[in-house]
Every structure is written in C-alpha cells, then in structure tokens.
Amino acid sequence: DVKVTQSSRYLVKRTGEKVFLECVQDMDHENMFWYRQDPGLGLRLIYFSYDVKMKEKGDIPEGYSVSREKKERFSLILESASTNQTSMYLCASSLGGWFEKLFFGSGTQLSVL
C-alpha cells in the first residue's frame, strides 16, 4: 500500500515563526499536493508539484512556499506564521494520469498562537 507520511500530527507555533511541514511518500509518485482543510470551506489547494524542483500555485498560495528537492519529499513552508494559518494541512500524492486517485496523509493540525 502507498504510504504518505506527514511528520507531525499536531503542531503549535507562535505568530511570526517560520514553520516547516514535511510530507514523504514511498511509492515513487510524480505528483504531490498540499491542501488546507477548514470547517465549512472544504479542502483548498495551496501548492502542487509535478516533478522534482517543479511547483505550481494552487488556489490559496499566499503566505506559503514549497520545496521539492527529492521526488519523495514535498515540504510546505510558512515563512512567517499568522493566526489565520491555523488549520488542518493535508498532503497527498498521485502517480499521475487522468484517472489516478490521490493518496493522502493523516494531516497536520497546526495552531498558530
């Protein structure tokens, strides 16, 4: 089975801190995604990547950046965390192709105080 691992299940940070959320997949998937999940808003795409060192903005990239130096790892970076970035962050990967499903990690609940 494909495994997508997010480094932290819960994280508490202070306003202004630089925050790194790590995601690793073990199935050599081409595509990786970072979503943010908020009640009443569903999942919204922050960034995605089709290949190493490639990244594309999603629907809400402001305040975030990403890094993909290796195929299996996709990092989400909050340059200066703010309280409105308190949320559940979900990482996903997919093999690629029209009908391929996404495999998700278990999420990181980030609280910014």
Added chain:
Amino acid sequence: AQTVTQSQPEMSVQEAETVTLSCTYDTSESDYYLFWYKQPPSRQMILVIRQEAYKQQNATENRFSVNFQKAAKSFSLKISDSQLGDAAMYFCAYRTSNFGNEKLTFGTGTRLTIIP
C-alpha cells in the same frame, strides 16, 4: 474556474438504511472526472468511488453507487445498507481532463452520522 457544491453540511441515517449525499458542480468542460472521498475520524482521506464524465453508466463499488446526471451537473453518492464504519466526512471532488492539470477541486463536505 470549476466549483463544487455540497449543500448538506450534515446528514444522519439509521444503520442498515440507505442514504444519498448530494453534490453539484459547475463547469464549462465536456470531459472531466468526479470523485467521492471519505475522511473518517483518523483524518486520512480515502477514495470511495470515481466517475468519468464521458461514461453514461453510473459507477458502483459494493454498497456505494453514484447517480451521475451530466446535464444537471449533479453527482450524488448513495450508500446502501449503512454501517457504523461509514460514519465520516464525505467530500465530492472534480478534476478537469486538461493535460497536465491534475489537481482536484473539492466541495465543502458532508458529515455523515450513522445511528445504531
């Protein structure tokens, strides 16, 4: 841009009964893909079922089936013989068929409660 709407924030159903979750979407494309994902309390999203828009036949996976109405842009999920393990958030999602654009657009979710 495509949008996905789930108008039922919460639903409940008696165990062993049937429940239908609604989803509508807005698109100008003729070819696309639709998905239902389940998020149990463990938080890990799991694919439940998927549908290709060019296929008229509704997808079925065991107790899960969809009612895909392309003209109405509707994609509802029917769960038959509901079980306690079906309790979860359910998200409808859309993906364009455009080459190289493989991101999913999700709805806001429906929380399903199973009543024993």
